[in-house]
Amino acid sequence: MINFKRASSLILLLVSIGFSVAKAELSIQITQGIDNPIPIAVVPFTWEGSGVLFEDVAEIVKNDLEQVGEFRALSPSNMLAMPREEREVYYRDWNVLAQDYLLVGRIQRSPGSQLIQVQYEFFDINRELKLAGEVLTGTESQLRDIGHEISNVVYELVTGTRGAFTTEILYVVSEYVNPELSYFRLEKSDYDGQRAQVLLESREPIMSPSWSPNGLEIAYVSFETDLPRIYIQNIATGQRRQITNYPNINSSPVWSPDGTKLAMVLSKDGSPDIYVQDLINNQLMRVTDHPAIDTEPAWSKDGKSLVFMSDRTGQPQIYQMELGANSYDVERLTYDCFHCAKGQFLPDGVNLVHVRRETRQSTQYHIAIMNTETLRVITLTSTSFDESPSVAPNGSMIMYGTKFEGRGVLDAVSIDGRVKFRLPSSIGDVREPAWSPFLN
């Protein structure tokens, strides 16, 4: 029996500081799927306790798997049987329905406690083989975490890639009232937009949220003093501190992979340049030194260099520079676009995700990936105002901000461009998603 430890501590902290739940929950909309998804049967889990559970665990798993596009779940109305556990499973029932995989489960109250235990089992129909089975225990409010954890197990067993269903996202919401008044909120939610919580509210803009590598802290830019300044906030306690107060722009905070430094943009010496602040001894190191605009730093995986955008040739292009190198020792990475910006490497360290406008005439901004070895470019999106790409920690999907019917929304696209989904949003302009690292 596995105790749902990570989730337990998380929920305790949430309760202790009383987060507000931000809005009614809507579900993800799949906007583009693949042609031949893997058929999987997710049998509704039976609840064997009294009362009504407020989460449908099987439905959570089914949504997770369908959202990433590689799976298609069989409708329960087409099922020939509804097994709860292994001894009730007859492989031929699923073979005739051309299913490759089967997930079954049952939910009970944990004897003598308020906890709930979810038992699930996962089968390969073609090989007539049980691939996984365990019991996850938690409070009723952790059922969603348990569902996402089951999705992680299923996803990894089928695709060989670690699932990112228990990850979270940060994003900014703004509600425009008039030119003088807007409300800005920094929110955090599950990767699928559910269980949104407000981390910061302000009448002044909030920008550039970013996760610490251990997932415990966030950095962002807030204009609450009337000027853009960088803050670090502990997610669990809500405790925050202002960490910069340099003249002019203080923006784009990004944690180094080891969590000891923060790359940022400062224009204290004239034009915006890239700097690195050591979070332990507070030393500030200047990285770029150019009269043009240098901004949007992103760390290489080894933490030894930074990718950034500069308009030193007249239009934004993406460059890379070793930390501590001479300011003229800069490598230009993009050449074939009118405007290439917001570059960052995928976990493979070779493919560069970025925002791309092809030509001066084409006024569309798309999310694209460029292989920095072959220089091959794949454009992943087809909407017009795509920006702020953020990569899932398993490298499988990219979330980004775009416009739908004039409103800011968050979309996600698979790394091969085949699958797209849109996060639910009911109010305001949603933007600048930041996908968390693995949190467990």
Place this chain on the structure above:
Amino acid sequence: MMQNKNIIKASLLGLMLLSLAACKSSSDAEGELANSSDMEGSQGASSAAQASGAGSSGRLSQEQIQAENALRQTVFYFDFDIAEFRTADRETLIYHARDLSANPSKHLRLEGHADERGTREYNLALGERRANSILNFLIVNGASRSQIEVVSYGEERPAMRGQSENAYNRNRRVELVAR
């Protein structure tokens, strides 16, 4: 010095006229009250007018009117992808610079903005570049650096929402805000 005095008096006159207009539009129930303040208002206005008559030869010079109008323009628009203010705004900005120079206690905040095209961080930098183009011009023309604060909002505070060319044109701007 004389010029400045006159400008202050002229705006006093403007205020009086405004209060007059406001009184006239009050409802009947407040008629009596409105009447009495009406009286005061007109007296005040006439004395202000007289005072200004005594200061110069009874009217504002063309130059003074131009300066007044120039100082009233506090939003400056920019062309797409351009960080320099429009040449048409040059003269107006010279009046702002002279005003700052003549009034060392005055402080301005230059708020730079961009339209939403392009990435947010780049737009934050573009907004600053635009505000700096006005900052530098004001300093060259007599304002002191310490009188002016620059802040960029990038695309975060649009004057007009939407993806129209009109909205973009109105959002690429620098606003001069008195502090």
